[in-house]
Amino acid sequence: MERNHDYLFMADAMLGKIARKLRMFGFDTIYDPNIDDIDILATAKCKGRIVLTSDRFLFNRCKKNGVDTILIDKETEIENLVTIFSSLNIKSVNSQNVPYLCTCCNGLLDTINDKNSIKDEIPARLLQSEKIFYMCTNCKKIYWRGTHTENISCLIKEINIKLKSLN
Numbered sequence: 001m002e003r004n005h006d007y008l009f010m011a012d013a014m015l016g017k018i019a020r021k022l023r024m025f026g027f028d029t030i031y032d033p034n035i036d037d038i039d040i041l042a043t044a045k046c047k048g049r050i051v052l053t054s055d056r057f058l059f060n061r062c063k064k065n066g067v068d069t070i071l072i073d074k075e076t077e078i079e080n081l082v083t084i085f086s087s088l089n090i091k092s093v094n095s096q097n098v099p100y101l102c103t104c105c106n107g108l109l110d111t112i113n114d115k116n117s118i119k120d121e122i123p124a125r126l127l128q129s130e131k132i133f134y135m136c137t138n139c140k141k142i143y144w145r146g147t148h149t150e151n152i153s154c155l156i157k158e159i160n161i162k163l164k165s166l167n
Contacts, residue, residue, distance in 0.1 A: 023101040107138025
């Protein structure tokens with residue numbers, strides 16, 4: 001699996017849900033609810049990240065300082081995700097790599113080859129019912145394809161329908 005290297009994001013403190021969704025879609029997204037605007041601006045400028053913000057003051061400040069930014073000001077999460085993708089001329093979102101990035105820390109997920117190595121960390125019923133597990137290489141959080149994966153696939157379909165209607 002590959003991380004989407006085309007776009008690197010930095011989300012402000014108000015966009016935790018958006019950041020998690022972008023990570024699920026494979027987009028490298030820095031999110032820290034405690035980071036201040038000055039650090040967001042400096043990090044984005046230094047690392048070449050696109051700032052995602054719902055704060056008009058931060059949005060204008062980014063523009064003034066030559067930092068790529070997208071204003072997130074729509075009513076729904078889907079509309080905001082469509083705004084991000086359409087702003088970058090992304091025509092569709094691919095769900096083949098879900099899950100891929102840790103929703104908590106943005107770390108890469110690796111497939112766990114030995115389910116017994118995690119038997120004490122997850123409910124026993126999951127060991128029986130699930131075949132594939134993933135572990136974050138950074139924070140060690142464990143993932144599996146559950147009903148949330150189906151929900152994400154539905155979200156991706158909705159986003160792609162809306163993106164297609166914009167063309």
